[in-house]
Amino acid sequence: MAEQKIPVINLLHLVKEEKKHEDLQVERLESYLEKHYQRLHAPHRHTFYHLVLFTEGKGGHTIDFTEFTVKPFQVYFMIPGQVHSWHFKGTPKGYVINFSEQLLKSFLLDQHYLEQFSFFSGDSADCVCQLPVAAHPEAIRIMEAMLKRLNTGGDQLKLWLTELLLLIEEYCDGRGSIPASVSRQKEMLFRGFRRLIDQHYKTIRLPKEYADLLYVTPNHLNALCQEMAGKTAGELIRDRVMLESKRLLVNADLSIAQIAYELNFQDNSYFSRFFRKQAGVTPEAFRSAYSH
Structure with a gap:
């Protein structure tokens, strides 16, 4: 590729x-x-x-x-x-x-x-x-x-x-979008989860696998993500995959099939269904809209 x-x-x-x-x-x-x-x-x-x-x-x-x-x-x-x-x-x-x-x-x-x-x-x-x-x-x-x-x-x-x-x-408040009431321990755990997503989003897609890496239960990780970001752990993982999908789609030199391969999807059609479900438009439509 x-x-x-x-x-x-x-x-x-x-x-x-x-x-x-x-x-x-x-x-x-x-x-x-x-x-x-x-x-x-x-x-x-x-x-x-x-x-x-x-x-x-x-x-x-x-x-x-x-x-x-x-x-x-x-x-x-x-x-x-x-x-x-x-x-x-x-x-x-x-x-x-x-x-x-x-x-x-x-x-x-x-x-x-x-x-x-x-x-x-x-x-x-x-x-x-x-x-x-x-x-x-x-x-x-x-x-x-x-x-x-x-x-x-x-x-x-x-x-x-x-x-x-x-x-x-x-x-700038020092804590970005993290709620002020959250403890420093929870904040560090959440930031650790986000770092792990950045490192492994292409190959690890299940919240349970991240929970294992963080030595917490999946329920604990989900509760933490809901408190910190108002989303489940799975949603945050999918958000990261979507972000990289959009980044790659901006580059017209990469085909949809190449992007699917780059992001470790089984095939082009699986990637297209995932993207459309998350973004409400096809990868092709997103690319066309962003290039004009």
């Missing part, structure tokens, strides 16, 4: 001509768009973490097929693998930070440090935060400091990036 996918943007490709850090890019949004907009406005994935802070602008952007309206001092985040596109009106202003998966992991000696931030959950509902006025000066200060010291900052840049993430997490 052909291994073509949605266009993937590598951080090294973005910084190659500039001869700057290979694992960190900080730039004003205006200059970033001037150089990269033509190839980045269409749906694409990144291999790195990506955040944009808008200070001015109009239009919208889409993260995993959820549309958001650009607003001043809105910040959005993406983890490697998510799909997004831009559709701006004019040229917005702000800042862009791109960084590799290893940048903070190696610096902080914690392989799971970034997972504590709600906006890096991979759920598009948690990816966008509106900063209140009280946070504006501090966010700008950090961004400007990083721009000024980009070529000489060393570990200081990593400290500023960490400071920025902690600042935004503080003002």
